[in-house]
Amino acid sequence: MNKEEAFDFIIDPETNKKVAVDTKIGKTVIQNYITFLKEGENSTNIISTQQFYKNPTTGGKTKQKQKPKQIIENKILKGICSICNKKVFSTQKRCKNKDSYMHATCYDKQSMTQTRII
Secondary structure: OOHHHOOOEEEEOOOOEEEEOOOHHHHHHHHHHHHHHHHOOOOOOOOOHHHHOEOOOOOOEOOOOOOOOOEEOOEEEEEEOOOOOOEEEOOOOEEEEOOEEEEHHHHHHHHHHHOOOO
């Protein structure tokens, strides 16, 4: 591989396939890396590349159902706090435990009450 070809391909981390950077999949992989670096692994802006590959059983493209974003007053709803049962928005400091979100303040209060002082 010469120097000119060195940056013509990228590995799609979802499939471990080598894809050309000037294709829709390649551009999506690059954009996902940028989003991951800026927003972190829990970003809702990372797009699955699986939708671009053909499904071997149907011969067509795989359609993934994406969870629709709930936007309330220009804020994205991340979920319901597992401690106080109030809405957790993307603009708030929050913690994630498996599949549930909680406000950072709720988490801090809960961990303080569970800590034993000897």
